[in-house]
Amino acid sequence: MNFKENIFLIAFLPIVLLLYYILPKKARWGVLLASSLIFYILSSGIFTFIMLGTSVTIYVAGLLMQKINDNFKKQKSIEGITKEEKKLLKKKATNRKKLVVLAIVIINFGLLLTLKYGNFFLGTINIVFGTAIPPLSLILPLGISFYTLQAVSYVIDVYRGTCKADKNFGRVLLFVCFFPQIIEGPIGRYDKLAGQLYEGHSFDYDKFMKGLQLMLWGLIKIMVIADRAGIFVGNVFEKIYDADGSIILLGVLLYTIQLYADFSGCMDLVKGIGQLFGIEMADNFRRPFFSTSVNEFWRRWHITLGAWLRDYIFYPISLSKFFANLSAKAKKNFGDFLAKFLPSAFALFFVWFINGLWHGAEVKYIVYGLYYYVVMMLGLLFEPLFVKITNALHISRKSKPYFVFQVIRTFLLVNLGMLIFRANTLFDAWYALCAIFSKFNGDIFATSVLSYKLHIYDFVVIAIGAVALFIVGVLQERGHHLRDEIAKKNIVIRWIIYFVALFILVIVGAYGEGYRVADFLYAQF
């Protein structure tokens, strides 16, 4: 089932909402759990047991760590125990908890690696050793890349003491499989989300309407802009060697728009659904195309993935004793700048390698991740030089023109990343990049642009949509809370806005011949 499908929007969601609000508050989390399980079973069938297995492992791990903590507290409160003995007990308890975390990481990432990357590894073995091991027929359970990260974060948070182990298995299971987040995230954290899911929320008209508004906005982004742009993008990348550089350039630009509209639209939909139940889920986008650097872009694009990699990969590696020693040695031998740069450079390599690999079992995704790594590292290394150049040219780094320059530079760098991401192979990406610069013919563009199954009317709709996204982005950047502002308008204006939005969705949405209900792009990851 897909959030855009009628069966979900007209039947599943309203029934779940009705049950949620008519049942007593204490039973409401049960409605969410039952509906999430039904949603999952309808999507993944028998493979639901894999998600259930993950939930059981993290639940047991939480309880085990709680038991280790309780034992430690009991033992350290025994009368006459020395400080040294307490330290030893603490060390033992920590080591045991580390073992539990390690087991969870191995089991759950092992499962993810096997199911998602099994054939990629087999293919690599076949290439390296000249073997001919046939590919396995593996099925990827719905949302495994997302819920595995979320599930593991719970165990690490219990280990770190950020949250307590939950004795209620249903609550842990709901945290893992809550239906709005299961397809594409956001990747939630236990301390922020689990309580909200469990607590029975009262019906709040304002919140409910804001949720509906957000859903509508998300659907417009997806069905009016993304699904339409996707038709052109799909056709261009399918026959990339036949396309002129100008067409490829437009294809890349439209893919950037498509991916942003699709993924952020889905997140609006998800957050909106959450708000219908009175639940606030984590933000996953904050107007990323207003970023002044690639670094900032990744703090504003797929925020919860970046935060996960930061908190569970980057920080632990950077702060480990090995890197602290490395930093101290670098300081001694190379000076302050490299002492600061080297440990983070090492840790960031893992972050970006994993980021790339997380997106898919293909070399191009690893290259995609490492592309951003190289761009960021070069940016950091040359930062002192940039400062010198701008100072020498008397350019204020706080001026508006410089801000615009930085935003455009970031946008272009991101588009290059999008090309690697979208191209069918790395060779295709390289060819496309070369073609943009060497095979660019305006006349061919004019004669062939309409042969990619999009009418001129569709291009106009996409262009208006992109401008609308930009204007909304500018207003939000200036501190406007548009949904609050709409809510304050009088009832006539408010409902005119709702009907216009609905009208746009119904009339301009990508339906009918040539269109289909497309899967969410990020669901494949």
Add this chain to the structure above:
Amino acid sequence: MEKKILEILSEVKPGVDFEGRTDLIDAGVLASFDIISLVSELNDEFDVEISVVDLVPENFNSVEAMAKMIKRLEDED
């Protein structure tokens, strides 16, 4: 302590006025890359061990929050 933290901050991220700011993380003034340098400097200066658990926005959004965290870590020692 606050004065020393300000000095360290201006070394880690020159050209930013840190005084009075309460949104250093939320506004993206300090990125994770800066945090690592900052933690290393704070650990050395105040002889504390800031761990991964302490790396939350509430502890780094302002100079006062950092001082509070360091005092807590000193007390725990």
